[in-house]
Amino acid sequence: MSETPTTDITTHAMAITPEDLPAAEGFFKPHRIVLLAIAAGLVFCIVWFMRWDWIPQYLPRLGYGIMITLAMLFSTSILGFLLAVPLGLVQVTGPWPLKALAKGFCTVVRGTPLLLQLWLLYYGLGSLFPQFPAIRQSFLWPYLRESWPYGVAALTISFAAYEGEVMRGAFAGVPAGEIEAARAYGMSRWTLFRRIWLPRAIHRALPTLTGETVLQLKATPLVATITVIDVYAVISKVRQDTYITYEPLLLLALIYMCLTGILVIAFRTLENRIPTRGA
Amino acid sequence: AEPLKVGFAAEPYPPFTSPDASGNWEGWEVEFEKAICAEAKLECVITPVAWDGIIPALTSKKIDMIIGSMSITEERLKTIDFSDKYYNTPTGVIGPKSETFEATPEGLKGKTIGVQVSTIHQVYASKYFGENGATVKEYQTQDEANNDLAAGRLDAVQADSIALGAFLKSDQGKECCDLKGMVKDDPAILGAGVGIGIRKGEDELKAKLNAAIKAIRANGTYDTFSKKYFDFDVYGQ
Amino acid sequence: MADPISFLNWSLLALEPPGWGGVLLRGLMNSIEIAIGGYTFGLLLGIGGACGKLYGGPITRDLMECYTTIVRAVPELVLILLLYYAGTDALNYVLGLVGIGQVDISGLVAGIFVIGVVQGAYTTEVLRGAIKAVPAGQIEAARAYGMSPYKVMTRVTLPAMLPYAIPGLSNLWLIATKDTALLAVVGFSELTLVTRQAAGSTKAYLLFFCAAGVLYLMLTLVSDLIIRIIERRARRGFVEQS
Amino acid sequence: MTKPAQAIAVTNLHKRFGPLEVLKGVSLAANEGDVIAIIGGSGSGKSTFLRCINMLELPTSGSVTVHGETIAMKKDGHGGLMPSDRKQVQRLRTQLGMVFQSFNLWQHMTILQNVIEVPIHVLGKSKDEATAIGEALLHRVGLFEKRDAYPAFLSGGQQQRAAIARALAIQPLVMLFDEPTSALDPQLVGEVLTVIADLAKEKRTMILVTHEMKFARNVANHIVFLADGVIDEQGTPDEIFGNPKSERLKKFISSIH
Amino acid sequence: MTKPAQAIAVTNLHKRFGPLEVLKGVSLAANEGDVIAIIGGSGSGKSTFLRCINMLELPTSGSVTVHGETIAMKKDGHGGLMPSDRKQVQRLRTQLGMVFQSFNLWQHMTILQNVIEVPIHVLGKSKDEATAIGEALLHRVGLFEKRDAYPAFLSGGQQQRAAIARALAIQPLVMLFDEPTSALDPQLVGEVLTVIADLAKEKRTMILVTHEMKFARNVANHIVFLADGVIDEQGTPDEIFGNPKSERLKKFISSIH
Numbered sequence A: 001m002s003e004t005p006t007t008d009i010t011t012h013a014m015a016i017t018p019e020d021l022p023a024a025e026g027f028f029k030p031h032r033i034v035l036l037a038i039a040a041g042l043v044f045c046i047v048w049f050m051r052w053d054w055i056p057q058y059l060p061r062l063g064y065g066i067m068i069t070l071a072m073l074f075s076t077s078i079l080g081f082l083l084a085v086p087l088g089l090v091q092v093t094g095p096w097p098l099k100a101l102a103k104g105f106c107t108v109v110r111g112t113p114l115l116l117q118l119w120l121l122y123y124g125l126g127s128l129f130p131q132f133p134a135i136r137q138s139f140l141w142p143y144l145r146e147s148w149p150y151g152v153a154a155l156t157i158s159f160a161a162y163e164g165e166v167m168r169g170a171f172a173g174v175p176a177g178e179i180e181a182a183r184a185y186g187m188s189r190w191t192l193f194r195r196i197w198l199p200r201a202i203h204r205a206l207p208t209l210t211g212e213t214v215l216q217l218k219a220t221p222l223v224a225t226i227t228v229i230d231v232y233a234v235i236s237k238v239r240q241d242t243y244i245t246y247e248p249l250l251l252l253a254l255i256y257m258c259l260t261g262i263l264v265i266a267f268r269t270l271e272n273r274i275p276t277r278g279a
Numbered sequence B: 001a002e003p004l005k006v007g008f009a010a011e012p013y014p015p016f017t018s019p020d021a022s023g024n025w026e027g028w029e030v031e032f033e034k035a036i037c038a039e040a041k042l043e044c045v046i047t048p049v050a051w052d053g054i055i056p057a058l059t060s061k062k063i064d065m066i067i068g069s070m071s072i073t074e075e076r077l078k079t080i081d082f083s084d085k086y087y088n089t090p091t092g093v094i095g096p097k098s099e100t101f102e103a104t105p106e107g108l109k110g111k112t113i114g115v116q117v118s119t120i121h122q123v124y125a126s127k128y129f130g131e132n133g134a135t136v137k138e139y140q141t142q143d144e145a146n147n148d149l150a151a152g153r154l155d156a157v158q159a160d161s162i163a164l165g166a167f168l169k170s171d172q173g174k175e176c177c178d179l180k181g182m183v184k185d186d187p188a189i190l191g192a193g194v195g196i197g198i199r200k201g202e203d204e205l206k207a208k209l210n211a212a213i214k215a216i217r218a219n220g221t222y223d224t225f226s227k228k229y230f231d232f233d234v235y236g237q
Numbered sequence C: 001m002a003d004p005i006s007f008l009n010w011s012l013l014a015l016e017p018p019g020w021g022g023v024l025l026r027g028l029m030n031s032i033e034i035a036i037g038g039y040t041f042g043l044l045l046g047i048g049g050a051c052g053k054l055y056g057g058p059i060t061r062d063l064m065e066c067y068t069t070i071v072r073a074v075p076e077l078v079l080i081l082l083l084y085y086a087g088t089d090a091l092n093y094v095l096g097l098v099g100i101g102q103v104d105i106s107g108l109v110a111g112i113f114v115i116g117v118v119q120g121a122y123t124t125e126v127l128r129g130a131i132k133a134v135p136a137g138q139i140e141a142a143r144a145y146g147m148s149p150y151k152v153m154t155r156v157t158l159p160a161m162l163p164y165a166i167p168g169l170s171n172l173w174l175i176a177t178k179d180t181a182l183l184a185v186v187g188f189s190e191l192t193l194v195t196r197q198a199a200g201s202t203k204a205y206l207l208f209f210c211a212a213g214v215l216y217l218m219l220t221l222v223s224d225l226i227i228r229i230i231e232r233r234a235r236r237g238f239v240e241q242s
Numbered sequence D, E: 001m002t003k004p005a006q007a008i009a010v011t012n013l014h015k016r017f018g019p020l021e022v023l024k025g026v027s028l029a030a031n032e033g034d035v036i037a038i039i040g041g042s043g044s045g046k047s048t049f050l051r052c053i054n055m056l057e058l059p060t061s062g063s064v065t066v067h068g069e070t071i072a073m074k075k076d077g078h079g080g081l082m083p084s085d086r087k088q089v090q091r092l093r094t095q096l097g098m099v100f101q102s103f104n105l106w107q108h109m110t111i112l113q114n115v116i117e118v119p120i121h122v123l124g125k126s127k128d129e130a131t132a133i134g135e136a137l138l139h140r141v142g143l144f145e146k147r148d149a150y151p152a153f154l155s156g157g158q159q160q161r162a163a164i165a166r167a168l169a170i171q172p173l174v175m176l177f178d179e180p181t182s183a184l185d186p187q188l189v190g191e192v193l194t195v196i197a198d199l200a201k202e203k204r205t206m207i208l209v210t211h212e213m214k215f216a217r218n219v220a221n222h223i224v225f226l227a228d229g230v231i232d233e234q235g236t237p238d239e240i241f242g243n244p245k246s247e248r249l250k251k252f253i254s255s256i257h
């Protein structure tokens, strides 16, 4: 059973979080300048000696892929978070059947690879649907035919399970005294949840949430394996069209690094709005 | 000497290559590979590689040749080299039985057509159908494309006619789909048949392989094992 | 026709061919092998990395920082592709320069290498965090009684850090087992790929994906059990935080 | 002058935790303007008593009357009581301004937000009105400059003063203090005690549990000595400290240097 | 009786943290059997002084002599000093039993393991011998029953007593105490002070930084008042508390009630 700090350690270890951003002051030291010069040389060699002539041709498609990646990221993070709140809450206070259900859901999802879940939904479940004429005729069919709903579903479920565990810790970790204080001043249960418990839990979970969102970004390329054209799929196409091995992958890594960087900076701004001290 | 590593696409591509439950590979190309290696007196081991990365695997020496129904095209020749062709079959389009359309740009307008990624079919479909109002969806494996056609997520699938034939004969294919026709040829894209992919500059190997292909054609081995799979001459013209 | 009954065709899971159960199990063994190898390799890299980051000179520290930053910012899938093609290439090239000549890098070794490099960055961060979590006073006390730096490290810092590191390390193990699935994209026949092959050959997608899911889940649960035993031992002396 | 109204009355309160009977029949009444100090050894049930008054702990038997209104209770089926009307409890709780030993400020809100939270979201005041009252209270406890700081950035004494302001903001009939200074280091105790002494001077009704005997003596007009779950002795400060009667009280007083 | 030998001597110690000069030339000598109490306001450099003695903090200039052996120092190139022989420092540190304010017990070892760790792994004693000595010491500080408990499960006072046993186990020439009771709540202070007072009765050499003036007065034979980085005044307890001369000392003493 992992308590909040546990998840936190691992999430942080796996994802860049705002703490990792270098502080602007004190960044430039003599050895750094040398290292930067070497790095610049390396980048120059990469730009000069490798093949980049394919970029202009694929630029529009890359842009489109990035949009899809971001759309996947945001839609699934938001949906997943909305699911995670009840998942976490139920595990802390719910009646035992719900508690067991939520716990089981989190364990199963966290215990199996996302790639497998994705394929299970798309190739497994998705190929069952057309066998039911009712579904085939329903208004949902045009969507069920597409591949992105399966990607969204799998990523949402996965985010919900991981974040649900975080929210469980966060809910459980809100000091009992703060909740008691709210009760002592006559708050009703709903007011207490809405005004104190939930915001306080989110506040506690925010640093981990940052990490989890970066992890979610890192999980998005998997949807390319079920024919969603995200930036990864675009790059795969470049590789297959041109038979260039390394360059597109390097560009892809660079794109993800930039996306991660932007995400992390955005989160840092958000986190700075409510300062926390110490842990 | 080191045995030569023959790269197969890890994804099943019946009836040419597909693994069975005991992990053995079977299919026409497996028999072809055995015959070739025996003929050329090469020691070969089958090495499954993701189709998607099979050319990089060859150039980075993870494998030494590709026997994977890979058509000889201009584009590929820029990166790797090929032996002479060892089979050549026309390209077809299949679709659900319930619908009727032709395998032409007009017939496929507005439809979603599935192809395997990194194939001549993908290039062809993009050029002839994609630019004329059809949506081309790319799959990692032929199998998945077929499956999605059966699942109703696709309106058509373009592929090698033999692979399509095998699918149409399967339980799944029999039920749902039929052949809509062959596509108009474009040798520049569809290429001059399927050859063994090898690294550039390995001319000695290339010569050996070419000689072996000739030999098994001549001594009847080729026809013997082909008969098990096909009732026509896959070598083509 | 893949009628619903065939999804429940249990005989497809038989251990002997034509059942695919044996193949799945072999795939699972492959996955576990890579996970163990990659995790161990990652642990070695991580120990080096953490020491480098904490005690190394400024250049070592910055290089380590680049390593962990890049690995943590780029999706595993992309890293695996990059490392699988470029990494093994580069390794061969370097070996060639050193004069050992081409080595034949098997899929297993490449898989271990790739997972290891990714895990190494994560492990570095976990260990670094754990070492930093050891209260400074504990180390100061050791120095105050005349322990040599080596003694301080082996007698105090390392054992005191373990309880902080174990939750992170055990999560990384679970991640390693699941990351092996990503090797499917480079055609390595671990559990996920053989599942896909089995599913594709038999059209029993749901059955095989569920079966693989169960196998992964079992692996996770068994690991969890073992981890909990280890953790209980290492956490002796630490008050449970709720 | 008329006789002051009764602010709070507790009658024959019993509280049992499993096998342990912590309170064995405690009765206490406070008129408006009273400052009652509850003293007693550790574990004598002081906190439990205070928490029973505002139903944070449910009594096993007995009744609590706030400003003449008795909290309606019913059997809970496990040998204890539970409130039969949750709304009533919520309403009466706003009459009882509890100040906790460990502050329990809401960490995700600034000091001012902490203070105006209950007035706005429970009492239904407008934001402007609540803010005006809240800022005045923060002035009073000397924290006006810190109104936009988050609790984690304040010293313990400042946090406790903020908690007092928060309790005052609900304009309660009675303030309940549970050892308001014992989580503070000695240097910070003073500032909190000053604020409480000021409140006492204004004749605000207060019940406080405290270990600071000197302070209890100066501030309270009535002192209750709890021991073994009953009121062992009670009276004016002079009676209790000057002329203790029970053996236990004598021992307790002498043990405090 | 012969004149007691000199246990420790600090000469003209300076310590600078960046722009802040915390110690501006402090000299102090302790003979065997001396109990020296260092008092002074917060931030006056008491801890820094103690930490310089066993080189946990490196002095900017000045020298430290333990039992006649001066710690060899060399320039560190940044205007400060560093030990030129690390082995020597390690050896001399085993003569200085430091007891930290925050105990700093090793959390991953039981109490007994904490106590025998240094004797075995630094002093090279056998495990049996170390255990015998360790158990005797734990008896002495009243913790024998707790020898197999982990530090986190002990009260603060028990932890501090264990820390004292750990320092005693290295059989140091001098014990250094840095506010050994200030991390404890008042109830636990007593038990630790009793142990220290016992050590003083045995004529063990001790240097202690403390805020407990009454205790310093009872236990120490020499008191040093640090202010602004220098020794403002020093003398016997009676001189310092009975007849303070410097204004600062007077003010300091009067500020402590």
Ligand SMILES: Nc1ncnc2c1ncn2[C@@H]1O[C@H](COP(=O)(O)OP(=O)(O)OP(=O)(O)O)[C@@H](O)[C@H]1O
Pocket (backbone or CB within 6 Å): D017, D020, D022, D040, D041, D042, D043, D044, D045, D046, D047, D048, D049
């Ligand atoms: N929730 C609970 N469950 C079981 N026992 C409890 C609970 N709360 C308090 N007790 C017990 O009830 C007794 C009285 O506790 P209480 O906190 O009221 O004492 P107190 O007089 O406030 O002591 P202190 O001065 O130490 O705060 C103690 O023995 C305590 O262990």
Ligand SMILES: Nc1ncnc2c1ncn2[C@@H]1O[C@H](COP(=O)(O)OP(=O)(O)OP(=O)(O)O)[C@@H](O)[C@H]1O
Pocket (backbone or CB within 6 Å): E017, E020, E022, E040, E041, E042, E043, E044, E045, E046, E047, E048, E049
């Ligand atoms: N590592 C350090 N870096 C910078 N300044 C320091 C450091 N350690 C101590 N100081 C400063 O040196 C001064 C003296 O600190 P020191 O801890 O010795 O005081 P003290 O007399 O022990 O005070 P207290 O009674 O509060 O413990 C303080 O102003 C402190 O801020």
Ligand SMILES: [Mg+2]
Pocket (backbone or CB within 6 Å): D046, D047, D048, D179
């Ligand atoms: Mg209490």
Ligand SMILES: [Mg+2]
Pocket (backbone or CB within 6 Å): E046, E047, E048, E179
């Ligand atoms: Mg100090």
